[in-house]
Amino acid sequence: xxxxxxxxxxxxxxxxxxxxxxxxxxxxxxxxxxxxxxxxxxxxxxxxxxxxxxxxxxxxxxxxxxxxxxxxxxxxxxxxxxxxxxxxxxxxxxxxxxxxxxxxxxxxxxxxxxxxxxxxxxxxxxxxxxxxxxxxxxxxxxxxxxxxxxxxxxxxxxxxxxxxxxxxxxxxxxxxxxxxxxxxxxxxxxxxxxxxxxxxxxxxxxxxxxxxxxxxxxxxxxxxxxxxxxxxxxxxxxxxxxxxxxxxxxxxxxxxxxxxxxxxxxxxxxxxxxxxxxxxxxxxxxxxxxxxxxxxxxxxxxxxxxxxxxxxxxxxxxxxxxxxxxxxxxxxxxxxxxxxxxxxxxxxxxxxxxxxxxxxxxxxxxxxxxxxxxxxxxxxxxxxxxxxxxxxxxxxxxxxxxxxxxxxxxxxxxxxxxxxxx
Amino acid sequence: xxxxxxxxxxxxxxxxxxxxxxxxxxxxxxxxxxxxxxxxxxxxxxxxxxxxxxxxxxxxxxxxxxxxxxxxxxxxxxxxxxxxxxxxxxxxxxxxxxxxxxxxxxxxxxxxxxxxxxxxxxxxxxxxxxxxxxxxxxxxxxxxxxxxxxxxxxxxxxxxxxxxxxxxxxxxxxxxxxxxxxxxxxxxxxxxxxxxxxxxxxxxxxxxxxxxxxxxxxxxxxxxxxxxxxxxxxxxxxxxxxxxxxxxxxxxxxxxxxxxxxxxxxxxxxxxxxxxxxxxxxxxxxxxxxxxxxxxxxxxxxxxxxxxxxxxxxxxxxxxxxxxxxxxxxxxxxxxxxxxxxxxxxxxxxxxxxxxxxxxxxxxxxxxxx
Ligand SMILES: Nc1ncnc2c1ncn2[C@@H]1O[C@H](COP(=O)(O)OP(=O)(O)OP(=O)(O)O)[C@@H](O)[C@H]1O
Ligand SMILES: [Mg+2]
Numbered sequence: 001x002x003x004x005x006x007x008x009x010x011x012x013x014x015x016x017x018x019x020x021x022x023x024x025x026x027x028x029x030x031x032x033x034x035x036x037x038x039x040x041x042x043x044x045x046x047x048x049x050x051x052x053x054x055x056x057x058x059x060x061x062x063x064x065x066x067x068x069x070x071x072x073x074x075x076x077x078x079x080x081x082x083x084x085x086x087x088x089x090x091x092x093x094x095x096x097x098x099x100x101x102x103x104x105x106x107x108x109x110x111x112x113x114x115x116x117x118x119x120x121x122x123x124x125x126x127x128x129x130x131x132x133x134x135x136x137x138x139x140x141x142x143x144x145x146x147x148x149x150x151x152x153x154x155x156x157x158x159x160x161x162x163x164x165x166x167x168x169x170x171x172x173x174x175x176x177x178x179x180x181x182x183x184x185x186x187x188x189x190x191x192x193x194x195x196x197x198x199x200x201x202x203x204x205x206x207x208x209x210x211x212x213x214x215x216x217x218x219x220x221x222x223x224x225x226x227x228x229x230x231x232x233x234x235x236x237x238x239x240x241x242x243x244x245x246x247x248x249x250x251x252x253x254x255x256x257x258x259x260x261x262x263x264x265x266x267x268x269x270x271x272x273x274x275x276x277x278x279x280x281x282x283x284x285x286x287x288x289x290x291x292x293x294x295x296x297x298x299x300x301x302x303x304x305x306x307x308x309x310x311x312x313x314x315x316x317x318x319x320x321x322x323x324x325x326x327x328x329x330x331x332x333x334x335x336x337x338x339x340x341x342x343x344x345x346x347x348x349x350x351x352x353x354x355x356x357x358x359x360x361x362x363x364x365x366x367x368x369x370x371x372x373x374x375x376x377x378x379x380x381x382x383x384x385x386x387x388x389x390x391x392x393x394x395x396x397x398x399x400x401x402x403x404x405x406x407x408x409x410x411x412x413x414x415x416x417x418x419x420x421x422x
Numbered sequence: 423x424x425x426x427x428x429x430x431x432x433x434x435x436x437x438x439x440x441x442x443x444x445x446x447x448x449x450x451x452x453x454x455x456x457x458x459x460x461x462x463x464x465x466x467x468x469x470x471x472x473x474x475x476x477x478x479x480x481x482x483x484x485x486x487x488x489x490x491x492x493x494x495x496x497x498x499x500x501x502x503x504x505x506x507x508x509x510x511x512x513x514x515x516x517x518x519x520x521x522x523x524x525x526x527x528x529x530x531x532x533x534x535x536x537x538x539x540x541x542x543x544x545x546x547x548x549x550x551x552x553x554x555x556x557x558x559x560x561x562x563x564x565x566x567x568x569x570x571x572x573x574x575x576x577x578x579x580x581x582x583x584x585x586x587x588x589x590x591x592x593x594x595x596x597x598x599x600x601x602x603x604x605x606x607x608x609x610x611x612x613x614x615x616x617x618x619x620x621x622x623x624x625x626x627x628x629x630x631x632x633x634x635x636x637x638x639x640x641x642x643x644x645x646x647x648x649x650x651x652x653x654x655x656x657x658x659x660x661x662x663x664x665x666x667x668x669x670x671x672x673x674x675x676x677x678x679x680x681x682x683x684x685x686x687x688x689x690x691x692x693x694x695x696x697x698x699x700x701x702x703x704x705x706x707x708x709x710x711x712x713x714x715x716x717x718x719x720x721x722x723x724x725x726x727x728x729x730x731x732x733x734x735x736x737x738x739x740x741x742x743x744x745x746x747x748x749x750x751x752x753x754x755x756x757x758x759x760x761x762x763x764x765x766x767x768x769x770x771x772x773x774x775x776x777x778x779x780x781x782x783x784x785x786x787x788x789x790x791x792x
Contacts, residue, residue, distance in 0.1 A: 170508070170510060172506050172508060172510040173510050173512060173513075175477055175497070175504075175506070175510070176504070176506060176510040176511075176512070177512075177523065177527075178477075178496070178497045178498045179475055179476075179477075179497050179498070179502070179503060179504045180498075180503065180523050180524040180527065180571070180572075180575050181498050181524050181527045181528065181575060182498055182523075182527045183498060183527075186527055190523075190526070190527075191512055194514050195513075195514060276554070276558060
């Protein structure tokens with residue numbers, strides 16, 4: 001009785017927790033497949049893949065992705081190298097200095113990214129000038145500054161990851177290598193580095209993700225090389241479109257894929273190791289029989305299922321045309337709008353007939369669900385405002401009377417999609 | 423395989439700050455010998471070995487390998503190979519890669535390395551296990567891989583730091599003979615570290631007994647066991663009964679000691695202490711449990727000991743009698759089992775006789791267990 005109550009509340013807690021964690025992602029993913037121009041999930045209109053093609057036709061987004069990848073790669077290399085050097089130094093340094101050194105090297109994590117960005121900019125500008133270089137030198141290039149700026153604190157993250165692994169390293173291994181005739185460089189390359197490889201890989205992933213999502217520091221340093229986050233931020237200022245949702249959806253899917261692949265690989269290695277341990281000498285020499293790729297490997301099964309799912313979705317996307325649905329919805333909306341305009345006209349006529357005192361125009365006609373998003377669209381989307389005003393949209397008739405209302409109307413206008421999508 | 427070369431430690435001091443880990447060590451190890459450093463935990467054995475292999479610079483004194491001074495020569499340039507206390511096999515390399523690591527360093531091809539590794543695997547009776555990872559081997563197998571890896575580097579001196587301490591008793595005994603055999607086969611100098619006196623005695627040509635950074639005695643197993651130089655060596659190596667007292671009379675290598683509990687006892691002055699004992703000095707006499715034999719009760723004389731029996735136990739090959747001894751410690755007597763009947767004498771006083779040559783006297787000093 002009591003325990004079941006506890007169990008139920010635990011489940012409820014978990015449900016809330018995961019809804020909190022994953023809910024926004026799910027909703028946003030849904031908006032990527034819905035046809036309205038403002039990302040919305042609830043009045044589900046038409047299944048569409050157009051936002052994806054809109055995304056891949058957006059030169060600024062693509063350029064942002066390219067810059068992000070370049071900067072990410074640079075940051076990974078620089079941060080992992082600096083992190084490794086820092087971690088190694090930590091184990092070598094005189095023990096009494098260790099705590100102080102650690103604090104200094106960790107400090108960049110605690111400093112606000114904005115400060116790092118500004119100081120990077122100022123510092124390298126100084127250096128640039130001191131060297132007598134012009135404003136178009138490599139030292140003042142956005143790529144260089146962003147990589148350097150991000151690395152100042154990402155290197156610290158990398159160091160934390162690497163130190164954790166390094167602490168489990170037995171220095172006797174290096175000594176054994178030296179004892180067997182290796183030089184220090186050889187001992188490092190053949191013994192320490194392979195040991196550190198998993199940590200180097202995870203710190204590289206960490207560094208890449210941190211670089212990819214960074215905004216605070218990058219916003220000061222990007223120069224002529226806006227990264228994806230910068231582009232997104234700038235876009236949102238002028239109006240948000242489901243194309244961004246589709247980008248987010250792609251990132252989510254890639255992340256899940258990577259996580260599953262990693263998990264499947266780890267599991268597979270475990271299975272192989274277990275099989276090897278059980279194998280006799282004869283079996284080992286006579287060629288190892290690997291367990292089937294999928295047996296006992298849930299992650300691999302999920303991976304395959306997701307892969308198949310992706311192929312199916314891509315296949316559907318290639319053939320599916322939501323034009324009919326969109327046209328239907330548009331037609332329906334037009335009818336609605338016409339009806340409303342009709343009503344309005346009728347009411348005005350009635351009013352005029354009554355010849356009572358003139359009244360200002362009625363509030364903008366809007367469906368209940370559209371109202372919220374519409375007000376958002378007004379704030380964020382001056383572009384669609386113009387579109388709505390200039391294109392002779394069907395429901396523009398509905399909002400005759402007061403110019404301010406055309407902004408609301410523009411959001412509903414399917415034609416406005418082209419305006420914000422490109 | 424290269425022949426073994428000698429190793430000499432000359433006035434070797436090693437300090438860590440104010441702490442003296444090795445104090446004025448002088449050791450000459452002959453080429454091709456199996457030489458052991460024997461001492462309790464923390465006495466500086468590993469420190470000496472690390473100095474020989476080059477991981478530690480001596481504070482003072484010299485280390486000569488094959489007559490060449492090793493000052494300033496790095497560990498990778500010395501003709502030594504060290505087998506670490508924890509083995510330090512490379513966990514991510516396969517067994518054969520571990521073994522052939524020293525060849526990889528020199529740039530040998532994979533084929534050559536594999537061939538040599540397989541030869542060595544055969545020598546250590548691990549044929550066909552080269553493709554395993556070290557973690558997939560048993561403790562004893564790992565042990566042998568570590569030896570093979572060290573031998574593959576063709577060292578002139580092999581240094582072993584308590585390599586058997588992690589193994590269980592049976593395997594340890596097996597590995598003792600195996601190590602000894604390997605050493606005879608390859609003919610190089612082995613310097614072996616242990617705190618197990620059984621290991622040192624069974625395997626070594628020569629043993630150095632160490633106590634807190636000081637080398638007490640160097641000699642072969644028989645000398646160390648039968649003719650200890652210090653009370654520490656006498657009590658650390660094997661079991662021993664100690665009788666304390668004052669020197670009453672010295673003549674040549676015989677000394678008469680007025681013992682605290684057992685009357686006057688005659689003993690032989692240990693070789694290292696001849697001429698160092700004077701009348702009135704505090705002295706210690708050491709008599710091993712197996713050096714006693716039963717005598718007629720009540721017999722008196724300078725090589726008889728009488729005491730009350732407090733405990734008895736049957737150990738199979740010997741029958742142990744524990745008697746009231748000096749300073750709260752019991753006298754242990756081990757009588758070999760020839761199939762005779764052992765009557766219980768608990769509570770009775772018994773008299774024991776010993777051969778004076780087996781009673782070793784020396785100036786009083788620190789015991790191993792104190
Ligand atoms: N790097 C060091 N710094 C300070 N003291 C040290 C250092 N290395 C060893 N010592 C000290 O030197 C002494 C001898 O150490 P060593 O490792 O040689 O002992 P050991 O005889 O090998 O003992 P065990 O049988 O337990 O391995 C110990 O008291 C130890 O605390
Ligand atoms: Mg040691």
